[in-house]
Amino acid sequence: MADLVAELAAAARNHTALARRVLSDLEAGCRxxxxxxxxxxxxxxxxxxxxxxxxxxxxxxxxxxxxxxxxxxxxxxxxxxxxxxxxxxxxxxxxxxxxxxxxxxxxxxxxxxxxxxxxxxxxxxxxxxxxxxxxxxx
Structure with missing residues (x-):
């Protein structure tokens, strides 16, 4: 998960809204x-x-x-x-x-x-x- 967070943080914001939303849900604990x-x-x-x-x-x-x-x-x-x-x-x-x-x-x-x-x-x-x-x- 940490690698995914780092990768997304380094990525351009274009076309990453869904990935950021999914990551937010996962970090919150949604299964x-x-x-x-x-x-x-x-x-x-x-x-x-x-x-x-x-x-x-x-x-x-x-x-x-x-x-x-x-x-x-x-x-x-x-x-x-x-x-x-x-x-x-x-x-x-x-x-x-x-x-x-x-x-x-x-x-x-x-x-x-x-x-x-x-x-x-x-x-x-x-x-x-x-x-x-x-x-x-x-």
Missing amino acids: SAPECELRDLIATSRTVPPARWNQLLPGARGIYPDACWPEARLVVEVDSRAFHGFGDAPERTERRRARYASMGWTVLPVALRRIRTEPEQVLAEIEAAYRAVLSRRD
């Missing part, structure tokens, strides 16, 4: 195109700060949520069929979400289709969830 799409959407929010992406959940072992806000104990997960819909994936997803709940975290699942077809609604739900969980803490 999939759907997560990158969600990150881009959240970046347009005026009320929700940047999320932590695929970082170990504070106080937990082995849980790396797609996006989380520790100050609000809020997790947003992109539910794509590729990772959540086949084989034992639905049960793994259910177990992980039960662990979140047992630790006091709120989980907002978001389907990739919704990110692409109704982004404004998805963002409004994330913003509302963020405000709601923070208001419960006051």
